[in-house]
Amino acid sequence: METRELRYFVAVAEELHFGRAAQRLGMAQPPLSRAIRQLERRLGVDLLERTSRSVALTDAGAVLLREGRAALDAVEAAERRTRRAHPGSGAGLVLVTKAAAATEVLAKMLDAYAAEPGSVPVDVVLCSVGEQEGMLRDGRADVALLHKPFDSITGFDVEELHSETQVVVLPAGHPLTTRKHLRMADVDALPDLPMARWPRRDGTYGGGPGPEIHDQAQLLQLISLGRALVVLPESVRPYLTEGHATVPVLDAPTVTTVIAWPPHSTSRALAGLVRAATGL
Amino acid sequence: METRELRYFVAVAEELHFGRAAQRLGMAQPPLSRAIRQLERRLGVDLLERTSRSVALTDAGAVLLREGRAALDAVEAAERRTRRAHPGSGAGLVLVTKAAAATEVLAKMLDAYAAEPGSVPVDVVLCSVGEQEGMLRDGRADVALLHKPFDSITGFDVEELHSETQVVVLPAGHPLTTRKHLRMADVDALPDLPMARWPRRDGTYGGGPGPEIHDQAQLLQLISLGRALVVLPESVRPYLTEGHATVPVLDAPTVTTVIAWPPHSTSRALAGLVRAATGL
DNA sequence: CGGATCGATATCCCCCGGGTATCGATCCGC
DNA sequence: GCGGATCGATACCCGGGGGATATCGATCCG
Incomplete structure (x- = not known):
């Protein structure tokens, strides 16, 4: 064929x-x-x-x-x-990740790898949610940072890099911000403050009361305006302003950042990057 | 291209x-x-x-x-x-596994699946060590029974079915058979009884003192003749004769039988077989 | 019933993938 | 050092297949 x-x-x-x-x-x-x-x-x-x-x-x-x-x-x-792989074509590796996700891990990883002898340049590509898998599969990228359990990792080799709990991001001054911690049930059905809705892979949105979100900046602004809330990994905190407050959510799933690559890859450069990432 | x-x-x-x-x-x-x-x-x-x-x-x-x-x-x-997938082409699914491995699990699994409403015929193909992955990848098979940690499962979706410890198979009457259990160090370097060597994927053999093995029947005969020993999962016991004795090996890796399939498979028949297997 | 839609058929053309013959460069034996 | 052998590249030819256009036949709709 x-x-x-x-x-x-x-x-x-x-x-x-x-x-x-x-x-x-x-x-x-x-x-x-x-x-x-x-x-x-x-x-x-x-x-x-x-x-x-x-x-x-x-x-x-x-x-x-x-x-x-x-x-x-x-x-x-x-x-x-x-x-x-053409000599003189610039990047040796293309790494893809979501915008504003795992920046800490990413920066340390790139520094550690760049310091290694024989390392190649790494292009970092940011893309929208759920698109990374396709980019790995059709060769637009060589390696990705994914987030269990949100991203599907089926068909890739992975190494776990970092785990973190999730927090709910609320407008500053909201009654719930006085609590030490919350459960999903507490935040799921607040009539005055609906959970923001992310687009699906095809760009459509599921039904629900919350506002439709396109990017994180827009989301954080909506929250500080008191129009929405969202549950995110705790590493989101550096991006928040004085208009936001966070409360840990005990029963939200733990988010694990993993480095993922196509299973048949055997390139020296990729192996070095993975080693640098896991050796942090 | x-x-x-x-x-x-x-x-x-x-x-x-x-x-x-x-x-x-x-x-x-x-x-x-x-x-x-x-x-x-x-x-x-x-x-x-x-x-x-x-x-x-x-x-x-x-x-x-x-x-x-x-x-x-x-x-x-x-x-x-x-x-x-052509209507009337016989088998609906092709399952591949190694000869004489996990027969217990396989039989129960096939029975359970065949009893389900809407199940399709399943062809069982036996192949030599290390060939299953290739058959899954190029479509000669749809699903495989693999054994961690021997088989590589990179790039496949898997569900674990069964775990077992390993035993050393010795000639009956060998001094070590009196022991309650052994360690790998005990069996690794017995000068009189070398460990049998399996062929690699390309059909060649690595160096070493042990005899070169082609199939399990040959291996078991060599052992009963006092020419070799081997460490195998405990489920090998039903295949042994009175010429053999087994002793548990405490620090040999646990062998896990898994069912594996290509990650993009979404066929109804495959899903049913996996469900039948994991529901045992 | 007549026009519109849509896949199938008929027909033509030319490019590309395959073959043979041959060349040019390198290695080797005497 | 020379001639034959090896091996990839080049030159050239041919036929089939993949592309286009024109048209048909069947179905749906107003």
Whole structure:
């Protein structure tokens, strides 16, 4: 099976429409139809149920969509990492993490690694929540800082770096700020102060009373205005202003910062970075 | 990058010889040379250092060899699993495990799953040590029983099923059989009774005094003949004869049987099998 | 019932991936 | 040191396949 065939199939399977898929691929519809037919004939499997008015995935088609996406990610990763390995292409490693997360650990880690003999330059890329895994998988990044239990670490090798408890961030002067500690039940359903809602991976928001949040700065401002609250790892404290107060939440899950990388990576540079990180 | 180009490059990178690589690929040498040149030009990266007498990998070439193998495995997996998803192609799931390992757990697991409503047929494939990971990665299998800490589980999702201690298998009547328990130091360097050596993944054997073993039956016979000893999980006991004796080894690592599957798998059948296995 | 939508078919073209012949450079044996 | 052998690169040719355009046939809708 050729990469091109996979790209074609994934496009059609995602659009469920030959015309739109062809447009997305920058080609005409007839050769796309023919290519998919050829793919089905070569595999000996029906991938799509077509009527003259609709296209639907068969079970086998669903399998190929899932597996094909993973395969295309792997091919893309091979290409990107090879390009990046070109002598004189700048960065040796690309590390990806969420904005304003684990900055302490990150800074120490980068310093420790840079001090090692034979270390290579490390590009730090910040991205939005839930995007790191994809970047590791398709080679835009080589290594990531993730946060259990929020980020999925399935399919990666990981080393734990740092664990911390969570605190609720409240507007200064809120009645609950006098408490020594709280439980999730205390903060879950405050009618006057709803919990902020983060976007999901696809950019949409689930239902709920809280305001929809786009970034941390916006969130912290909303809190100091008395419009929301949020439960965050305690390392958020350096980012807070006098408008905020924090109270430990006893039964919120412990957040663990981990360093994660694709399991087949064996590069010397990556091994050095991981060693520097775990040796802190 | 096309699958064909990747296959060509991997062949050349493995052979380090255009002629042999072309032969392996079933084609002539000139188009292969040209294809590799085109690949280098498109990527903008030198992959191979050629003289008229030798071929060597550049750093970038080494990256592409590693990443490209993973990508080819993923493409192959997509193709195989799609073919297997064809209605009427027999097995719904392929489970791979080592011969004579964890048979107890396996049997119970298969029974429990088969009893579930909506279960699909499961093909059980036995293979030699260290080959399971490759079969999971390139789609020859969907799920595997692996044994920590012997098998590498990097890159897979796993659930632990069963843990057991290890025992040393000795010829009946050997002086050490009178002991209640032993330590690795006791069995490591018995001059009269060397530890058997298993083949490595590539089929070769490391150095050492012990006999080279090909399968478990051969091993057990060698032990009863007084020519070798071996440390194995205690569940090996049902396979032993009156020519063998076992003594627990206190400081041998605990062996854990795990069920493992590729992390992006989301099939209903696989989920059911994992649930049946962990629910035992 | 007629137009619109959408995938399939028919047909053409040309590029690219494959083959053969050969060259140029390096190594080796005598 | 020279001639043959080895091995990758180059030159050139050919055929198939992947792309485009024109059109058809089926279905849905007003």
